[in-house]
Amino acid sequence: MNESLLRELVPAVIGVLVRRGADFASAEDAVQEALIRALATWPDDPPRDPKAWLVTAAWHRFLDAARAETSRRGRELTVDAEPPAGQAPATDDTLRLYFLCAHPTLPPGSAVALTLRAVGGLTTRQIATAYLVPEATMAQRISRAKRRIAGLPLDQPGDLGTVLRVLYLVFNEGYGGDVDLAAEAIRLTRQLVALTDDPEVAGLLALMLLHHARRASRTGPGGRLVPLAEQDRSRWDTGLITEGVAILQAALARDQLGEYQAQAAIAALHADARSTSETDWVQIVEWYDELLRITGSPVVRLNRAVAVGEADGPRAGLAALADVSPDLPRYAAVTAYLRERAGDLEHAADLYVEASRAATSVQERDHLTRQAARVRQRPRP
Amino acid sequence: MKYLLLKHYRGGPAPAVDWAPMDQWTPEEVDAHMQYMRDFAARLEETGEFVDAQALAPGGTFVRYDGEGRPPVTDGPFAETKDLIAGWMVIDVESWDRAVELAGELSAAPGAGGEPIHEWLEVRPFLTEPPTVTE
Numbered sequence: 403m404n405e406s407l408l409r410e411l412v413p414a415v416i417g418v419l420v421r422r423g424a425d426f427a428s429a430e431d432a433v434q435e436a437l438i439r440a441l442a443t444w445p446d447d448p449p450r451d452p453k454a455w456l457v458t459a460a461w462h463r464f465l466d467a468a469r470a471e472t473s474r475r476g477r478e479l480t481v482d483a484e485p486p487a488g489q490a491p492a493t494d495d496t497l498r499l500y501f502l503c504a505h506p507t508l509p510p511g512s513a514v515a516l517t518l519r520a521v522g523g524l525t526t527r528q529i530a531t532a533y534l535v536p537e538a539t540m541a542q543r544i545s546r547a548k549r550r551i552a553g554l555p556l557d558q559p560g561d562l563g564t565v566l567r568v569l570y571l572v573f574n575e576g577y578g579g580d581v582d583l584a585a586e587a588i589r590l591t592r593q594l595v596a597l598t599d600d601p602e603v604a605g606l607l608a609l610m611l612l613h614h615a616r617r618a619s620r621t622g623p624g625g626r627l628v629p630l631a632e633q634d635r636s637r638w639d640t641g642l643i644t645e646g647v648a649i650l651q652a653a654l655a656r657d658q659l660g661e662y663q664a665q666a667a668i669a670a671l672h673a674d675a676r677s678t679s680e681t682d683w684v685q686i687v688e689w690y691d692e693l694l695r696i697t698g699s700p701v702v703r704l705n706r707a708v709a710v711g712e713a714d715g716p717r718a719g720l721a722a723l724a725d726v727s728p729d730l731p732r733y734a735a736v737t738a739y740l741r742e743r744a745g746d747l748e749h750a751a752d753l754y755v756e757a758s759r760a761a762t763s764v765q766e767r768d769h770l771t772r773q774a775a776r777v778r779q780r781p782r783p
Numbered sequence: 784m785k786y787l788l789l790k791h792y793r794g795g796p797a798p799a800v801d802w803a804p805m806d807q808w809t810p811e812e813v814d815a816h817m818q819y820m821r822d823f824a825a826r827l828e829e830t831g832e833f834v835d836a837q838a839l840a841p842g843g844t845f846v847r848y849d850g851e852g853r854p855p856v857t858d859g860p861f862a863e864t865k866d867l868i869a870g871w872m873v874i875d876v877e878s879w880d881r882a883v884e885l886a887g888e889l890s891a892a893p894g895a896g897g898e899p900i901h902e903w904l905e906v907r908p909f910l911t912e913p914p915t916v917t918e
Contacts, residue, residue, distance in 0.1 A: 542831040
């Protein structure tokens with residue numbers, strides 16, 4: 403039994419405890435403790451029925467904690483020590499956990515942490531390591547999040563949009579210590595696709611697969627960032643691309659377009675091309691128009707300008723920047739790129755320098771610094 | 784988002800309140816100041832926002848490479864005019880506004896007479912990993 407199979411059991415086991423009368427916060431704590439014990443003991447002594455083992459261990463943990471709590475407060479224990487073996491479908495339990503852990507009242511960072519623990523079955527330590535904070539801090543973040551949602555009914559439909567945003571956040575975090583968060587986000591989104599019937603969930607999964615397919619080519623020696631135009635496309639994972647495109651096509655066929663499907667469509671057009679010059683930029687611009695119509699996002703407007711620059715030339719791209727706010731994080735980088743393409747090398751180099759100062763990641767900063775240096779080396783016409 | 788709250792012995796904008804150096808406070812005032820820092824860190828751990836806190840001794844020196852086979856060149860101790868870092872706290876919060884809010888609270892640590900010292904704290908965002916989805 404490997405760790406990921408063990409983790410898949412976690413939401414269902416929490417569901418069993420909740421159905422037996424445990425509140426979500428205590429059930430989740432008890433399962434986490436059982437999980438940590440399983441990780442320590444199973445390698446030497448694997449159980450015959452892993453799920454039953456986890457349910458029993460977690461239920462005993464829960465009873466112990468509840469007894470300690472009731473004696474502390476001098477109150478009666480209200481759950482049955484020997485519960486009836488009720489069997490509600492486990493899929494519903496898992497879906498409810500997604501909604502609860504990504505509840506709109508939670509700050510995004512807390513929703514991410516709680517989702518990874520209760521739905522993803524990661525330990526607090528793994529989540530803390532992935533997000534580079536002390537374990538005690540992460541433990542507090544999770545218990546605060548649980549206090550915040552305490553008392554919310556588990557049996558009501560939640561906000562799917564927030565769930566998708568949380569999964570997208572996890573995916574965007576990439577690698578995190580010994581946990582591959584991108585792969586974990588894909589696993590959780592895949593599971594959600596099986597539990598729901600919404601083309602946007604499929605759209606998000608397609609988007610993730612299409613980006614994940616390019617992962618190996620996105621970084622060069624020393625972790626340097628390789629932009630799309632320079633990526634070695636033979637290293638793209640064609641299996642993931644095929645799967646992503648198929649999922650996207652099925653989703654689009656349902657004719658309920660949303661932002662993730664539109665983003666996935668753009669990723670699919672990139673994945674489909676053998677080079678930037680063979681990329682169907684006209685269609686990409688059309689998808690950006692759709693995306694802009696759906697989201698109205700200034701970042702989309704900025705990215706659209708890049709696509710316009712490829713489809714209709716750098717002058718058109720610069721013109722498309724006219725109604726984009728220069729305060730956006732990557733505004734200078736996009737302007738620099740378009741200026742260089744338009745032959746305005748002097749401005750381009752200065753803009754790359756400006757962009758490197760505004761970069762939010764080391765890789766991006768280094769990449770933009772290299773771009774500035776490269777443009778300065780170019781012979782002037 | 785992670786932010787560094789940087790505390791300087793010297794440097795930064797002109798002090799808003801011209802407070803006496805710590806060695807001229809009463810021991811109780813010094814204790815109260817330290818306790819405020821500890822409580823602040825404990826509170827951030829409680830809210831799930833604490834990452835790290837470290838203090839630096841004022842002594843030290845600048846060091847640089849001086850060529851193959853030669854010992855490194857040192858320059859110090861720091862001149863009185865130089866910026867001098869006293870320590871830092873690293874926080875992990877949901878927004879820039881929250882980072883500024885917390886820096887403001889930390890700057891309210893009490894000094895002589897139990898009054899806030901209003902010291903300047905520098906707030907700097909960390910560079911992160913690039914997002915997986917880039918275009």
